[in-house]
Amino acid sequence: MKSSRAAYLVLLLITITLGLIGRRLSFVPLATGDALWAVAVFWGLHLLTPKARTFRLALVALLISYAVEFSQLWQASWLVQLRSTLPGKLLLGQGFLYTDLIAYTLGITGVVFVKQYLFTRSKGSSTGQTVC
Template sequence: MILLTNEHKPINLQYRNMRIAYSVAIVITILLGLASRKWSLLLLSFVAQNAGDILWAMMVYFGFRLLLVRKSTLTAISLSFFFSFGIEFSQLYQEDWINQIRGTTLGALILGKGFLAEDFVRYTVGIIIATVLDKMALKFTTRN
């Protein structure tokens, strides 16, 4: 039995399309984040200081939407806050083994290097922006 959505698309096709869209959003967000670091001198100081963390939190949100496409937006928002804030709090833990991981490029991009309270604001802004973009995209794609 194939269930149909309001647009008369099979549900599995709808979820596949959503996964593709979230995958594209993740790749674009990662590229923008890397570009914000590489060309930070070309950006306004405020943008250069904040863009990386905002984009990182957006990527986390899109990642949860990709993995949990059948779950609510609220679930992705909650998990994004929990994950992002958890990573930031983990930076208070400073032992040699984890600092060696943080010393690698990938480790620094994922785990960060040092605790900064202002990162909580950046993560919040990033998750809000990603949620708004997500809602706008869903509204646009489900219009008749």
């Protein structure tokens, strides 16, 4: 798969779609949606900076995910009101759970491996090229 903005946009849209579908299916663990949320942050960052190194973007995506999770401890009335809307709920979450931090970490770890597989395979992994 070619490393480009178009590819990252497609991957972001697929991730968002899977996350939204997963929230509607009772047999899909909630942690799956949390992991996909962090993955969407990763693909979104890659969309904005397609030539950035994978490890750096993974770290930034993880820090953003953690920051959003910890922000849920702050219960300012305007923020609670924002989180009660659908966009606010989807982007900011509603309540702090330490298990979400684990899901974010697993999601980012998984997407790094997926990206390495997708993008090094098409570039010719036999030459030893990587995108990290």
